[in-house]
Amino acid sequence: MSEATFSTTFAFLGMAVVFTIILVLTAAMLVTGYMFKTFLLPGTPTGECRYQPSPMSDPPAEHVAVIAAAIAIHRGAARGEISMLAQEDRGPWSVGSMVLQCHGHLNVLRRTR
Amino acid sequence: MSEATFSTTFAFLGMAVVFTIILVLTAAMLVTGYMFKTFLLPGTPTGECRYQPSPMSDPPAEHVAVIAAAIAIHRGAARGEISMLAQEDRGPWSVGSMVLQCHGHLNVLRRTR
Amino acid sequence: MSEATFSTTFAFLGMAVVFTIILVLTAAMLVTGYMFKTFLLPGTPTGECRYQPSPMSDPPAEHVAVIAAAIAIHRGAARGEISMLAQEDRGPWSVGSMVLQCHGHLNVLRRTR
Amino acid sequence: MEIWDIILKLVHSTGFEHIGPGQVAMMGIGALLIYMGVAKGFEPLLLVCIGFGTLIVNLPMAQEILLGPPEGGEPGGLFWYIGQGVHLEIFPPLIFLGVGAMTDFSPLIANPWTFLLGAAAQFGIFGTFFIAMAVFGFDPQESGSIAIIGGADGPTTIYTCMKLKPELLPTVAVSAYSYMALVPLIQPPIMRLLTTKKERAVVMKGLRPVSRTEKVIFPLLILALVVLFTPEATPLVGMLMLGNLLRETGVTERLSAAAQNEIINSVTIFLATSVGMMMTSERFLQWRTIKIFLLGMLAFSLATAGGVLLGKFMCLVTGGKVNPLIGAAGVSAVPMSARVVHNVGQEENPDNYLLMHAMGPNVAGVIGSAAAAGVLLAVLK
Amino acid sequence: MEIWDIILKLVHSTGFEHIGPGQVAMMGIGALLIYMGVAKGFEPLLLVCIGFGTLIVNLPMAQEILLGPPEGGEPGGLFWYIGQGVHLEIFPPLIFLGVGAMTDFSPLIANPWTFLLGAAAQFGIFGTFFIAMAVFGFDPQESGSIAIIGGADGPTTIYTCMKLKPELLPTVAVSAYSYMALVPLIQPPIMRLLTTKKERAVVMKGLRPVSRTEKVIFPLLILALVVLFTPEATPLVGMLMLGNLLRETGVTERLSAAAQNEIINSVTIFLATSVGMMMTSERFLQWRTIKIFLLGMLAFSLATAGGVLLGKFMCLVTGGKVNPLIGAAGVSAVPMSARVVHNVGQEENPDNYLLMHAMGPNVAGVIGSAAAAGVLLAVLK
Amino acid sequence: MEIWDIILKLVHSTGFEHIGPGQVAMMGIGALLIYMGVAKGFEPLLLVCIGFGTLIVNLPMAQEILLGPPEGGEPGGLFWYIGQGVHLEIFPPLIFLGVGAMTDFSPLIANPWTFLLGAAAQFGIFGTFFIAMAVFGFDPQESGSIAIIGGADGPTTIYTCMKLKPELLPTVAVSAYSYMALVPLIQPPIMRLLTTKKERAVVMKGLRPVSRTEKVIFPLLILALVVLFTPEATPLVGMLMLGNLLRETGVTERLSAAAQNEIINSVTIFLATSVGMMMTSERFLQWRTIKIFLLGMLAFSLATAGGVLLGKFMCLVTGGKVNPLIGAAGVSAVPMSARVVHNVGQEENPDNYLLMHAMGPNVAGVIGSAAAAGVLLAVLK
Numbered sequence A, B, C: 001m002s003e004a005t006f007s008t009t010f011a012f013l014g015m016a017v018v019f020t021i022i023l024v025l026t027a028a029m030l031v032t033g034y035m036f037k038t039f040l041l042p043g044t045p046t047g048e049c050r051y052q053p054s055p056m057s058d059p060p061a062e063h064v065a066v067i068a069a070a071i072a073i074h075r076g077a078a079r080g081e082i083s084m085l086a087q088e089d090r091g092p093w094s095v096g097s098m099v100l101q102c103h104g105h106l107n108v109l110r111r112t113r
Numbered sequence D, E, F: 001m002e003i004w005d006i007i008l009k010l011v012h013s014t015g016f017e018h019i020g021p022g023q024v025a026m027m028g029i030g031a032l033l034i035y036m037g038v039a040k041g042f043e044p045l046l047l048v049c050i051g052f053g054t055l056i057v058n059l060p061m062a063q064e065i066l067l068g069p070p071e072g073g074e075p076g077g078l079f080w081y082i083g084q085g086v087h088l089e090i091f092p093p094l095i096f097l098g099v100g101a102m103t104d105f106s107p108l109i110a111n112p113w114t115f116l117l118g119a120a121a122q123f124g125i126f127g128t129f130f131i132a133m134a135v136f137g138f139d140p141q142e143s144g145s146i147a148i149i150g151g152a153d154g155p156t157t158i159y160t161c162m163k164l165k166p167e168l169l170p171t172v173a174v175s176a177y178s179y180m181a182l183v184p185l186i187q188p189p190i191m192r193l194l195t196t197k198k199e200r201a202v203v204m205k206g207l208r209p210v211s212r213t214e215k216v217i218f219p220l221l222i223l224a225l226v227v228l229f230t231p232e233a234t235p236l237v238g239m240l241m242l243g244n245l246l247r248e249t250g251v252t253e254r255l256s257a258a259a260q261n262e263i264i265n266s267v268t269i270f271l272a273t274s275v276g277m278m279m280t281s282e283r284f285l286q287w288r289t290i291k292i293f294l295l296g297m298l299a300f301s302l303a304t305a306g307g308v309l310l311g312k313f314m315c316l317v318t319g320g321k322v323n324p325l326i327g328a329a330g331v332s333a334v335p336m337s338a339r340v341v342h343n344v345g346q347e348e349n350p351d352n353y354l355l356m357h358a359m360g361p362n363v364a365g366v367i368g369s370a371a372a373a374g375v376l377l378a379v380l381k
């Protein structure tokens, strides 16, 4: 088999295998997610004010996120979700779910450290 | 020697050895403790308010401990000593000695982290 | 070569080599420093109040350093520079540059942890 | 290479042809351990990692890839290297370094008599040894490895079992950690059965304060004496006491913090995951596993009984100044069993604060079990 | 020993006679890498250490002293020992342990379809493989090592390259980290080229909240399935998911913190400095280095294009509910490329918050690249 | 096995028959070292661990159990493994990584002339080498190992001594750390003897501020030059400067924190305890120990004198702009001897703040000693 044939074949087959794997993963997650939504968590509590600024987090960055969220909600643009990510080094980040005065649902990416 | 004999013998002897060791340790500590109380530390200061809530500690847990201690002293039930242990994972704990308004001597087990 | 000759020779030569190395280092740094002062950093900002007590640092030690600095400046003795080093274990220390009310330039050695 | 070769290579490289029922069962057990740790809060630091190790090692081909030894210039699997910390018995003493730095021995220093309760609870070890060997027919090394479960101390158990009978390690370790987590269920019935209502209501006198000098001398004195009697326990007791010394000097805070945090946490991840990766179906899915779990339960029960009975004796001798319940804390499982004592005591008298008094036998039990391990190793190794 | 002998020994012990032009050039490259890290903020944690390693190892005689193997009772060089973590493929999975503990998979769990975008971006790997082999004439192992740059994942790249072609490691690693840092420059033009203004303005629906139970099940489920298909990826995916499990259980915070801090930070210093120390002139100052950098650029571009094109397809199928830009985040380079997506999206509509939606493909890309690495290893090793 | 066999095995397993007077004496020395660390605050991080190691290794049979090499499939002792970090010379450079991350070189950058004072203080090393060899009759390797005590730097001392004469290590290390702790007693008389009241009262001009760019260039420049002249010093100076680079870039805070905390603290525990475990009676209870302690004292005195005398010369040349006391800080022992300089200076003029000026020679002394170590190794190894 020539180099060109091998590389073409392997590139196609490899891509196909990776896609198959990820399709299986997606299917598995859709099933799990469906089960969770339907059977296991019929009445997840919503609408409560879950957001509490952590004392460990960087206060100004937090603050900025909350203000930006408030403005966006006020403008009516973002339908319940606003996202922020501080311009920090990559790596340590976390998704914090924050509900601002029960008016909407905010996701904030915060530095974990 | 049969298995039964060996296991019986070893169980007895082993237990005896462990007891002997611990007896020696106990004796050594009683002697040291006696020496410390009698010769080395004749006038250890007592009665001073040594308790200072650490800024690193979990405030609510700390708070709960102090309040529980205060109530217990007020009730007159605990003669100078009250103990608390937060329901945390085992492992990191420490004994903090805390004297509440100089009325009694409190021991608090706190999470170290 | 006898032991005495060898040890004398090596002691002299070794000292000479170390001095040569350090002389080269000194020269290199003088050159770099000169370049930085002359070409690269013509107008470094000065005189601004850069000092901010870190929230992580030991407050009382910090406090002591600032007070001592203030007294020394008040006395007029230290011409713009005052230095402090807490009596802590050796090892973790850092130089913090602190300007007190823009009256002078203070260097403070602080424990980093 | 033909196209078919590539396809075949890809197909054979998947794990589908390597799954067996044993592996599926073991993966279920791994998931169960994680569930116990996460949902029930049973010793989560250990059981989550052990469960994860069990799960991953039973995935098809994962065992060869993770645990295969180096061969012909090719490096070994990741956990072949990390697992050396278990095989060379390095990790358990390092865990003890952190445990020592986390342990406050002052309740024991203030009341040295409670040391004896920590010895009495070692009946869990030697009683179980007898039954494992005489009744269940295990050989002496196996019996010792199973008996040490009664020490209720992870590092001691792993260290001893690795020296006596390494192939029992995963079963013994999982059994030990499971029962440590179950202490609040196992101990109270035994404690209530062996004590009277009046005994359980005994209020104990406050503990004297302990000076720093005593706290610094304590680890050195205990270390010297324990090693004199059972040199085999040196690595365990040595690291425990080094950690404790670093904690108590007041001038080595940095090192004590390192032992309590970075060292113990990193080692815990590697140790527990490595132990989990020893959980293969050939080792675990055996009748002896059930026997070992039965004997582990017995060990905890005997240890509790031993402690409480000596507590009763001390209560009698002192004319009722000692609450016999605190003997149950001698099993160690620090500080869980001390909390259990406290709670059982408060059932009778809500104003009775036994916790500090129970901490004495509790930490004594750690030392007692290390000494018992030394005795087992001296005779059986 | 005569006086002259001492003098000669001192003179010969200096490094002056050992400097060559290649070394000076490499030291310049080392300084450049440090400059890129410090002054430009390009992946500083990695590039500063890699640059330092490059600089020091090209100082005269430093290579023998730092990297010399043990010989005749004499210990080896410091980085001969530390470098074993790279040679034995221990460090990359440990980095992934920390990455897993830092990664929040909930955007992916909330919207599993975005997983497919993380697969499409692997076109960067396989497309580059084809070009490297068919056009540039690299052999299969070299082509695989270069192609994996398109995974945009440091640990995956290092792990795969060490297994396939260790001598390419420094070049491949430096190329991978450089392009990861350049993602904000490389991706936007491609994204704008392949999408219409209207597509870029698509606002996506809010993500559903994800329960803790789902977050705990996720790493175990994904691990099992990925390992089933590509066992070769076990160490990478295994450690990633162990870290994530420790993060999500809610009861293993200590261990998660250890993975996120002490373990990943220490290993990063040792890994990156060791990689830098492989940057010698014989290895780096070659034509193939330029080819590898070209191919690396291509890999990132193909990966971006692959993601965006599948995004367009999903946009079409869903009737405009998916913003195709988020496909670009499938390259990984977490969370940099998700931020790029967010910024490009806001150019069209300043109130459009795409970040969270882009995090889904972003973390999916990490898993996808690990799977692709498994496929490469299965066929080429 | 008969009952008597068990009893005999138990009796023989105890350590009572293995205690000798040498061991008891060494345990006393261990306790003394701990006392010096805890009660007197002398270098507690090191002396507590060294003392503990000394104490435990002299307990009966502990040496075989802790330090025994692996044999016939049986793993070695715990500190046989941990001690490899000392034997393979891995730990001292790692300590220097942390020291570099803790060191602020800006006083030296602001006033490069003080670098020379750090060279002059190396007279402590070479003067002592001469006396050790010519007067005390030590062989060249021994003389070098003893002379390096004058460097007043733990890691440099341990690294050099391990390469030249490992069997002297415990004595040399304990001597070095003891005198470092005694700097406040050793230095002032020599400083007062060699300087006039007027010289001691000299007030120095404020230091210029140093920019971040200079701080980043400094470690790279110094590293390149030192390695060029003394390649043997590469591991020490290299790690020192890597740590310092991570500290000063401003973008690698995570890694700098890891070097300053988890890495240095963990390594300190293992290094110091391992060194303590080398303190056996055969090695320590010898006449040469007394000689080494005498020579160590001499080394510190000569180093102080060397620094102060060059300081006087610089004072003369600059027309009284340099306070000669700051030369004494050239011995290193960071930052203890800088503090001593400050205090002695304030005796004459309470408003004279010499501390910052003394930090220049102080950190220069660290680099000077590493260079001196390179010279020793180049000729004597």
Ligand code: NA
Residues within 6 Å of the ligand: D150, D151, D152, D153, D330, D331, D332, D333, D365, D366, D368, D369
């Ligand atoms: Na126990």
Ligand code: NA
Residues within 6 Å of the ligand: E150, E151, E152, E153, E330, E331, E332, E333, E365, E366, E368, E369
């Ligand atoms: Na990727």
Ligand code: NA
Residues within 6 Å of the ligand: F150, F151, F152, F153, F330, F331, F332, F333, F365, F366, F368, F369
């Ligand atoms: Na020095």
